[in-house]
Amino acid sequence: MVRDQTNHSVVRMRALAALAASFLLLLFGADRAIAQAGGIGGPADPTAPPPPAAGSFVFPVQGTHNYGDAGARFGAGRAGHVHTGQDVFAACATPLVAITNTKVVLTGFQKLAGNYLVLRYKKMRHDYFYAHMATAPLVTKGQVLAPGQQVGTVGDTGNASGCHLHFELWKRPGWYRGGKAVDPLPTLLAWDPAF
Numbered sequence: 304m305v306r307d308q309t310n311h312s313v314v315r316m317r318a319l320a321a322l323a324a325s326f327l328l329l330l331f332g333a334d335r336a337i338a339q340a341g342g343i344g345g346p347a348d349p350t351a352p353p354p355p356a357a358g359s360f361v362f363p364v365q366g367t368h369n370y371g372d373a374g375a376r377f378g379a380g381r382a383g384h385v386h387t388g389q390d391v392f393a394a395c396a397t398p399l400v401a402i403t404n405t406k407v408v409l410t411g412f413q414k415l416a417g418n419y420l421v422l423r424y425k426k427m428r429h430d431y432f433y434a435h436m437a438t439a440p441l442v443t444k445g446q447v448l449a450p451g452q453q454v455g456t457v458g459d460t461g462n463a464s465g466c467h468l469h470f471e472l473w474k475r476p477g478w479y480r481g482g483k484a485v486d487p488l489p490t491l492l493a494w495d496p497a498f
């Protein structure tokens with residue numbers, strides 16, 4: 304039957320077209336993922352997880368970590384001052400990433416903070432302070448970051464005992480602009496994939 308054969312070939316062609324379309328979607332999807340990750344050269348790693356979507360929040364320490372004891376908490380006593388952040392302990396050199404779409408407003412080295420940076424989340428006018436990084440930040444002042452973009456690694460530079468991230472959350476108008484540091488632990492726990 305001619306009609307039957309025609310129908311079969313139409314079905315086959317439609318199936319092939321659908322296959323080609325999904326293949327193209329895969330290709331362009333991968334291109335978009337690479338672009339979001341900052342345009343890394345070389346072939347995409349098919350086993351790598353997709354980068355976090357714009358506007359999402361990710362935990363700043365990308366590896367096994369813990370929140371230490373009471374001394375690591377916001378408000379814990381220190382010689383001559385109180386602790387204005389939360390310490391997150393992790394193996395030295397564990398990657399540190401931007402928690403969301405942020406802009407680098409400050410980078411530097413200070414004898415207490417060690418290698419540090421300040422990221423601004425414009426939408427909420429929140430600032431995030433990362434201290435004791437192993438090396439100078441991998442990003443520069445003015446740079447706009449995507450969620451999950453690496454900014455450095457966990458270290459113990461400055462006044463730190465044991466490798467950890469000292470993390471501060473400053474509410475509007477921000478870091479040393481009249482804002483104030485608040486306890487970042489509830490926020491960190493909300494982002495923490497282990498909780």
Ligand SMILES: [Zn+2]
Nearest residue numbers: 388389390469
């Ligand atoms: Zn600390």
